Structures are given as structure tokens and as C-alpha cells.
Amino acid sequence: MLFHTWMFLIFFVVAWCGYLLLRKTPLATGWLLAASYFFYGCWSPLFLLLVVYSTAVDYTAVWLMARTRMRTFWLVLSLVNNLGLLSLFKYADFAVENLNLLLRGIGLESSFELPGILLPVGISFYTFQSMSYTIDFYRGRIPLEPNLVRFAAYVALFPQLVAGPIERADSLLPQLKQKTQPRWADFAEGLSLFEIGLFKKLALANYLAMYVDPIYADPERASGLALIVGTVAFSWQIYFDFSGYTDMARGVARFFGFRLMVNFRHPYLAQGLSDFWSRWHISLSQWFRDYVYIPLGGNRVGSNRLAFNLLITFVLSGIWHGAAWTFVVWGLWHGLGMVGARRLEESKVWKHVPAVVKRLCVYVFVCVGWIFFRAESMDDVFIIFSRMLRFAGEIQLPPIWMVALLTVVWGYQFLIESRWVRFITQPVFAIPMAVVMVLYLCLLGGDEAQPFIYFQF
Amino acid sequence: MTDASQESNPRDRLSRPTEPLPDSQADLSQAKGAKEWTQARMPEPEGAVALHLGVRGWGVVGGLLLVLGGLLPEIWKALEPLDAGPDWRIPSESSEDYWLVNRWTDEVAHQQQVLLVGDSVIWGEFSKPDETLASYLTALSPEVTFANGGLKGLCPLAYSALLSDVISVRRQTGIVLHFNPIWLTSPQRDLQENRPTLVNHQMLLPQLWPDIPAYQPDWNTRIGNLIGRNLGLFLWARHLRIDDFQGQDFQSWTLEHPARFPWAGIALDSPQPRDDAASQYRPSKRAIRKSTYSWVDRNSSSDGSLQLASFQRAIEALQQQGCPVFCLVGQLNPALQTSGSLENEQAIQQNLLNWLEKKQVLYTRLPAEPQWMADSSHPLPLGYRVQADVVWQDPLFQSWLQSLR
Known part of the structure; x- marks a missing residue:
């Protein structure tokens, strides 16, 4: 769903009206998250699972960082997970292609088949946004976000989900927390x-x-x-x-x-x-x-x-x-x-x-x-x-x-x-x-x- | 939404200032300290400053757009005179220029003319503008003028939108609606097949309901079509494209004419139909091979005929709006059909005639003699003359004409 389409206009009107109605209730963030997931799901419902997975892993990693002494371990785990996802979905073909070239270069006949994995839209943006949260928490620059729904909305907020700007937790999470009250x-x-x-x-x-x-x-x-x-x-x-x-x-x-x-x-x-x-x-x-x-x-x-x-x-x-x-x-x-x-x-x-x-x-x-x-x-x-x-x-x-x-x-x-x-x-x-x-x-x-x-x- | 008497501070409080790369982590904190200094010096955020309007400003913009959106097409009408003579018909290349159709049919209504609506059979595929059914009917009538409202490629599925969104039906003196059975000769023509099919007048097809299996655009196109055919400004923009930019969008036109400014393409003259027929009739020298059409039967098919159902909806809509409507039920060239196919056609036609009678819609069956048919559905000029005579002599038609006075 592109911004410059009629479908988006309809989606936006529904999402916006719903938010205006719910903005003073505890459901506001949940509504935003649901709208964001719907927005992303319109591209590919399957890849929406990836957003949910990435969110869940990073949230858990930070939660464990806050409650255990193995802070570095959980940070590394989160980074490996995010970069691993990026590598798999974005760079796998490129890596295999170059490996095959290398093998051919040294005279080996064997070659690997290209994985041919589709690139989930916006993966580079939301993984970087999610990573910034875990790194900033590790550095002590931001507190733990206790609310999973709010954190999920931070990762997936639909206006910036697929092509940025890559927001930071210290800017966006407080806005989500205070439940913005849109003015004229x-x-x-x-x-x-x-x-x-x-x-x-x-x-x-x-x-x-x-x-x-x-x-x-x-x-x-x-x-x-x-x-x-x-x-x-x-x-x-x-x-x-x-x-x-x-x-x-x-x-x-x-x-x-x-x-x-x-x-x-x-x-x-x-x-x-x-x-x-x-x-x-x-x-x-x-x-x-x-x-x-x-x-x-x-x-x-x-x-x-x-x-x-x-x-x-x-x-x-x-x-x-x-x-x-x-x-x-x-x-x-x-x-x-x-x-x-x-x-x-x-x-x-x-x-x-x-x-x-x-x-x-x-x-x-x-x-x-x-x-x-x-x-x-x-x-x-x-x-x-x-x-x-x-x-x-x-x-x-x-x-x-x-x-x-x-x-x-x-x-x-x-x-x-x-x-x-x-x-x-x-x-x-x-x-x-x-x-x-x-x-x-x-x-x-x-x-x-x-x-x-x-x-x- | 809470009302705010004050505008928000244009300096974006939460947006990050743009700092050059700081030297180290220590510098990062320095950079934070220098935030206010940086914000004060740097230009305001792009976008917000490129167009910075408050609520009142947008109110004025909205008002101006409403006025201009209504005025511009009207001003254009004054600048671009429509030079439509008595036998004028929408030029074939302007078939999908609904702004022109709307403008012309308004003029037809203003002149108390009776409008004939249909596809290329009414338009006159093998005829000159003065050799069509409308022109022969006009010649027979001492008082009434019949206007040729045929649009090439217009299938019955597009009738409803044409009559509700394009033609101002309430202004019309009377509408003669033509039914061409060719649209029922196969599930493909009836747009029942579940595969994308090239259809003319897509903008006029039902976009949301009923579902047309062969019409498979994305939802964005559907909504765009719905909005486009209902807003005069968009219809006028479409007119400019078709009439002045050779059917291309403006951007493509400038790429083809790089040295010309867009106003160079605008001719300010209404499109004129060619004087000759769109297609030349060439009698086949080979033996005629009869076809057996795979007719879509409204009664035997579970889904029925989409085209026929749409035709019926269009008539009901006209009746509800109080527009006097008369039906011309066409027939296909019997020489090009096997007897079995012909029987099917007659059965379908009878169903339609029964329905028309039930709805108290007056009608005439148009004859189709092989000697004056150019193909399966289009008459030659002689055929139109014969058909006009048949229609004119039909007492039902005469009584309908009487009712218009």
C-alpha cells in the first residue's frame, strides 16, 4: 500500500479516525499497532511474521539484559539475530553468487544454487530501528520499555515502517508513551x-x-x-x-x-x-x-x-x-x-x-x-x-x-x-x-x- | 482532536538537528549540548518550511480548490467551443472522453433532442455521420431531432455508470437505449471468464459490485475510477489528455515533444469526427461460414448474464429517475449463425422482451437482414435506413414520442 494511492487514503482515514476515538484510552497504542501490522500485511502477510519475530526477539533480549548479568550476551544475541535476518533475506543470493564466482576462479566446477529468497520490504529499516533500541539500552541511554505493545508499535509504526526515517527509541517511545493528542x-x-x-x-x-x-x-x-x-x-x-x-x-x-x-x-x-x-x-x-x-x-x-x-x-x-x-x-x-x-x-x-x-x-x-x-x-x-x-x-x-x-x-x-x-x-x-x-x-x-x-x- | 489556538512551534522540537559527524562519544555529548545553537542556525526542517500553512491557510486552499475545480472546466467550455452539427457523433478516438460526452449530452438535452445510447451499432461503425440510425430517424421526424449518443466499445455493463455519472439523465428529453445481443454471445464477451480481459470503457464498469470475473484491476484502480468518473475536474483532466495530448498523460507527451511547452499542445478546438466511416465494408468473397455462438443464457446459467443484468439495471435506474426510456432490441445477422444458435438468440431475446413488458418499457425489435448487414451486428447505411423506417412506423414508438411532448 503506497502513500500515493487511493487505498492508502481509505486505510489512513480509518486508522486516523480510530486513533482519534481511542487516543485517550489504553487501546490507542494497540490500535496503532494493529493498523501498522495491517499496513505491512498488505504487502505480504508472511513477512509480517518477520516483523513480529524481530520485535519479540529484541524485546526479550532487552528484558533479559535488564534482569540478568549477561547483558553483553543478550546484546550480541539480538545483534546476531537482526544481522542474521538481514543477511539471510538480503545478502544470501549475493553471497552465494560471489562464492560461486570464487569457486570458478580457483578452478572448481561445483557451484551452489541461489537461494532466491524474496526481500521483505523495509527489512533494512525496521531491523536498524529495533537494533538501535537494544544498543541504546545496553549503553544505558534509554530505560527498559515495559510495554510490549508500545515497543512493537515503535518498531512497526506504519508511516516510517517501510522506508524510514529510522527513528530512535529516545525520540519515538516517549511520544508513544504520552499518547499524542493530535491538534488542528x-x-x-x-x-x-x-x-x-x-x-x-x-x-x-x-x-x-x-x-x-x-x-x-x-x-x-x-x-x-x-x-x-x-x-x-x-x-x-x-x-x-x-x-x-x-x-x-x-x-x-x-x-x-x-x-x-x-x-x-x-x-x-x-x-x-x-x-x-x-x-x-x-x-x-x-x-x-x-x-x-x-x-x-x-x-x-x-x-x-x-x-x-x-x-x-x-x-x-x-x-x-x-x-x-x-x-x-x-x-x-x-x-x-x-x-x-x-x-x-x-x-x-x-x-x-x-x-x-x-x-x-x-x-x-x-x-x-x-x-x-x-x-x-x-x-x-x-x-x-x-x-x-x-x-x-x-x-x-x-x-x-x-x-x-x-x-x-x-x-x-x-x-x-x-x-x-x-x-x-x-x-x-x-x-x-x-x-x-x-x-x-x-x-x-x-x-x-x-x-x-x-x-x- | 483538540483545538489549538496557537500554531505549533515551527521549530521541530523533537526532530533531530543536523550535526556534522562528531569526533567521539565525548563529542556526541558536546553536540547534544550544542543542540540549541545548531537548531538556531540551521534552516528549518524541509517540507514543513517548504509549505507551511496553518489550519486557516488550508481552509482557504480548500475553498479555492472547490471554486477552481468547479470553475476551470466551465471556463474551458467557453474557451473551447463545441461545434456539434445535427449529425455529430463522439469521435471514435474520444470515445472515453466522458467530459466531452457529458458536455455534448447536456447540449442535446438543452436542445430538446432525443438521445440514442448504445455501442458502435448506434454510433455507426460502417457509416458516415449522416448515415446512422439517429440521422435517418431525424430525417423521418418533422419535429424531433435524434442525437447519436453511441460510444464505440460501450458494453451494457458500462451503461449504468454512463447514465448515472456521465449523462445528466434528468435533463434529457428522452433516451432510446439500444441492446446489442453480441455482448451475450460468449462468456468472454459477457466478461464472465475468470481471466483478465481487455475491456473498453473500464472507467464505467461497476467497480465494486457486481463482481465482474474478467475485470481484474487492483483496488486502487477501482477506487480511482469511481472517484475519477464522479469528479468534474478529473473528467476534464482526462479530456485534456485525450483531446490535446493524443491520449497520453501530460508527462509522456512532454517526453515525446521535448522542445514544446505543454500549452503548445492545447488546440482549443473541440474534437471533430471524421466524415467517413470508421471501417470500410468489404464483402467477403469466400463462402459464409456459419457460427454457433456459446450464448450466455440468463436462465440456464447459474450466474446469469452480467451484461443483460446490467442493461436491466440501467433501465430500472432510468425509470426511477423519471426519464422517458424506449428500448431498441437488436438482432444479430441470421446469415452468420447456425439454426441452433439462432434459436438460442431468439429465446434470450424473448426473455428480455418479456422483462421489458413486465417493466412496462416500450420497445421495438430492430430487424437484421443479411443483405444490409456488414458483419454480425453492424448494419450498413441501407440497414440503418430500413431500421429507422421500422422504428418510425412502430405505433409504440410513436406513442412514446407523443408522451415526450
Whole structure:
């Protein structure tokens, strides 16, 4: 059930009305949990069992941590369980495929059959969210959650269940505990967020996908120029797709009175690579920062170790995105970029570089990374780069309307980070904008319910 | 929901500020300490700030959308004149442009014309616009004009929605509803087979009830169709697609015309039907092979005929709304059927006629002579002329026409 479908609208109305009726009763959290499980069950009732299992194991592990002395043992057990689930469902095919390649490489004829396990939607998100609870409890940062239903609702809260933002227990559990009382202001804010997200998804991301997909489907046939333009278009497609989802998720949660964390903050206006990562998929960046980078020693270590920490963190982040070498290389690209950027950004020269140049440099670097991210295989990556370097060839121009739309949106982002923000947030500007966006979606938006890119992770 | 006199603080209290990667765990606590500083400096959360409207703001937006949603299609009518002459019919490529159908049938009602509703048999597949049943009936009638409301591919299952959601039935002077038995010639045509079948006018099919085994879209499409056919704004958007963007959605159109802005595609002229027939009749030189149709019999089948039941529901709905309705019961070309098949057809038809009589609906059986039939169900122009004569001379039809005055 996608956010931008009529089915979701019906589901949402029922879930929301039910919550409003029950919000002051002990049944409120149970209702939310039931709605969330129904929402997830619409994708696959079987995989819902996985969510329940993961929840039960982590809750039990923390309960045992609180009541026994073997805290580390239960933490490790919980981590092994979560990472084991991820490995089995997400990486089994990838591992077997590479094992077979290795066996062939050393001259062995035997090969293992691919398990062919389907990837449960959102598994990377909810396992990470659940893991953060066990780790935070182990570190003493949060108390034991005595209510299993509340904990289950924390893991499975439907707006953010399938593609984040990856919430933390110290933010979401207190909200669940106090039983949010949605106000009219939350309704208005939720509507604002949802409309922005819907526009990003339907009017921009899906539109860009129509241009990008044919180019990347057959890179051998696409010209170098087409691949360059296609990559630029993809950079915006993935941004609008994922941030659109996040906006809708935050908007839906806001209707219920929940405040989910900000996940994007105009990443293509970043003036440095670390700045980019503090603006792009913030909830995941912070997860890796808190649970991988800092435990490895953070940046209070020698330069070699620091580089190692950064590389490890970003490669793991790449692997988190998908079971393919392209994602590993994408992570490595950003890891290397962070290592290099750290020195560059500390230098005096960089401080004198105009902001627009810095932004352009970061944008180009990120776009190159998107080639690894979008390509179907490493073979395709090599083809794309070799064709790009030749540059020549015919190109199907992106529609002038698409370019105009992107220019307006990009300019708008600039305005939001400038002093003009005071003007464009005024009702005199915001009301016509809201009306135009709704009319645009009704009249000109595509009607295909395309899934979100990040659902595959 | 509790009422809040004050807007929530736009600074998201519980959302995390965006900090650069801190150096260590010690730095993490420092970063926490610096939370307020960071929040003060960083721009507000995206989304909330990109469009920040309060309850009143959204109230204004809702009001404006209601007004614009109603006004825009009306303004469009003024900008895009409908140049429909006496023998005008919905162009075949605009068959599913229900905004145009609604607009035109409104005009028909305004001019006190009698509307003939049906599929390509009424539309005139092998005829020019002035050689259809409606145009011949108009020629015979000194006072009444008959409008061709045939839509290509319109099966009886789509009649109910057409008459309830698209055509403003109450405004109509009178409706002549045609029944084409071709839709009952097989379980496949009756949409009874439990496998997805390509159906025209999917938007007008019953989306929730009754269940149509051959129509298997997802629930999202069903709900979208229900909403789409009931909201004028969506119908108008569909009209723009069909009329101005060659049936594509706007985004696909811009991809095909990358150098053009969307307004370049808008022609501001109503679609005009071609003057010639949609299909050319070519008599077969080979010997005619008679077919035995696997007729769907409403009485012998446990589920009955979906198409026939829908046709009957459409008539009942028209009667309930007080719209004068007359039925034209078609027949298939007898030369293309075996005698057994023909008997089945007649039995089914008799059942229908009995039902019409029971419901006190006036009707005429349309003849079907092999010499003026183009195929199993479509007459040639000569056939329409003969059929028009038969209908015109039927006293029941005349009395029905009298009742309209």
C-alpha cells in the first residue's frame, strides 16, 4: 500500500479516525499497532511474521539484559539475530553468487544454487530501528520499555515502517508513551508535509524516472551525453523520490501527533561532502555515526585509522543499500571522498572558494557516485563511464518542461536557505503554491502508482 | 482532536538537528549540548518550511480548490467551443472522453433532442455521420431531432455508470437505449471468464459490485475510477489528455515533444469526427461460414448474464429517475449463425422482451437482414435506413414520442 494511492487514503482515514476515538484510552497504542501490522500485511502477510519475530526477539533480549548479568550476551544475541535476518533475506543470493564466482576462479566446477529468497520490504529499516533500541539500552541511554505493545508499535509504526526515517527509541517511545493528542495545527502541518511529498513523488520523481529509466536500461545504446544528462536527472529523481516519501511519512505521522525526524535538508546545496551527509538520509547517517563510526573510534584517532573508520562506515552504508558490488563501490566512493574532502576542507584554499563552486563540486562528486548506485551491474558501470568519456553521440533532450520544473524547484531551495524564506513561507505565497500543486497533481500528474526507490532496500 | 489556538512551534522540537559527524562519544555529548545553537542556525526542517500553512491557510486552499475545480472546466467550455452539427457523433478516438460526452449530452438535452445510447451499432461503425440510425430517424421526424449518443466499445455493463455519472439523465428529453445481443454471445464477451480481459470503457464498469470475473484491476484502480468518473475536474483532466495530448498523460507527451511547452499542445478546438466511416465494408468473397455462438443464457446459467443484468439495471435506474426510456432490441445477422444458435438468440431475446413488458418499457425489435448487414451486428447505411423506417412506423414508438411532448 503506497502513500500515493487511493487505498492508502481509505486505510489512513480509518486508522486516523480510530486513533482519534481511542487516543485517550489504553487501546490507542494497540490500535496503532494493529493498523501498522495491517499496513505491512498488505504487502505480504508472511513477512509480517518477520516483523513480529524481530520485535519479540529484541524485546526479550532487552528484558533479559535488564534482569540478568549477561547483558553483553543478550546484546550480541539480538545483534546476531537482526544481522542474521538481514543477511539471510538480503545478502544470501549475493553471497552465494560471489562464492560461486570464487569457486570458478580457483578452478572448481561445483557451484551452489541461489537461494532466491524474496526481500521483505523495509527489512533494512525496521531491523536498524529495533537494533538501535537494544544498543541504546545496553549503553544505558534509554530505560527498559515495559510495554510490549508500545515497543512493537515503535518498531512497526506504519508511516516510517517501510522506508524510514529510522527513528530512535529516545525520540519515538516517549511520544508513544504520552499518547499524542493530535491538534488542528498537527493536521495542518501534516497536510503541508504530505502535499509537498506527494508533489515530489508524482510530479517530479516519477516524471524524471520516465526519462532516466530508458537511458539506464540499455547504457550500451545511450550516448555519452545522454548518460550524463540521465545521471543528472537521476540525482534529482532519487532525491525527490526518497525525500518525497519521507515528507509523506512525516506528514502522516503528524496527523497522529507524532513528530518524526527530519531526513533531508536540501542536500544539493551542501558545500562539502560531510555537509552533504548531514543533509542526505540523515537518520541513516546518524545511525552509522552512532553505532559504527563512533564505536570504531570516530575521528579522535590517527589519520590512517580515521581514513579506515570512514571507509568502513561508508562501505557498510553502501552494503546496507543493496546486495550488489555497485553499492559497495558507491559506499567506497563516498568513503574515499570523505577522506579526501576532510583534508581539502581544512585547507586555506578551500575556504576562499566561492560557495557556488563548492556546491557544484559536491554535486558533481555525488552525481558520479549515483552512477554506481543506479547502474544494474559493475559491467554497466564500466560501459557508462567509457561512453561518458567519449561524450559524443545523439541524445534525446530532456523535456523543456522538466528542465523548467527542476530550475524552479532548485531556485526555490536556494530561497528557502536565504533570507527570502520569510517571504515564501507567508500565506500570501504559500496558499497559491498549495493550490497550484494540487491542481498540477490532479490535471497533469502521472497516474501510475510507481513504488518508491528505497522500498527495494 | 483538540483545538489549538496557537500554531505549533515551527521549530521541530523533537526532530533531530543536523550535526556534522562528531569526533567521539565525548563529542556526541558536546553536540547534544550544542543542540540549541545548531537548531538556531540551521534552516528549518524541509517540507514543513517548504509549505507551511496553518489550519486557516488550508481552509482557504480548500475553498479555492472547490471554486477552481468547479470553475476551470466551465471556463474551458467557453474557451473551447463545441461545434456539434445535427449529425455529430463522439469521435471514435474520444470515445472515453466522458467530459466531452457529458458536455455534448447536456447540449442535446438543452436542445430538446432525443438521445440514442448504445455501442458502435448506434454510433455507426460502417457509416458516415449522416448515415446512422439517429440521422435517418431525424430525417423521418418533422419535429424531433435524434442525437447519436453511441460510444464505440460501450458494453451494457458500462451503461449504468454512463447514465448515472456521465449523462445528466434528468435533463434529457428522452433516451432510446439500444441492446446489442453480441455482448451475450460468449462468456468472454459477457466478461464472465475468470481471466483478465481487455475491456473498453473500464472507467464505467461497476467497480465494486457486481463482481465482474474478467475485470481484474487492483483496488486502487477501482477506487480511482469511481472517484475519477464522479469528479468534474478529473473528467476534464482526462479530456485534456485525450483531446490535446493524443491520449497520453501530460508527462509522456512532454517526453515525446521535448522542445514544446505543454500549452503548445492545447488546440482549443473541440474534437471533430471524421466524415467517413470508421471501417470500410468489404464483402467477403469466400463462402459464409456459419457460427454457433456459446450464448450466455440468463436462465440456464447459474450466474446469469452480467451484461443483460446490467442493461436491466440501467433501465430500472432510468425509470426511477423519471426519464422517458424506449428500448431498441437488436438482432444479430441470421446469415452468420447456425439454426441452433439462432434459436438460442431468439429465446434470450424473448426473455428480455418479456422483462421489458413486465417493466412496462416500450420497445421495438430492430430487424437484421443479411443483405444490409456488414458483419454480425453492424448494419450498413441501407440497414440503418430500413431500421429507422421500422422504428418510425412502430405505433409504440410513436406513442412514446407523443408522451415526450
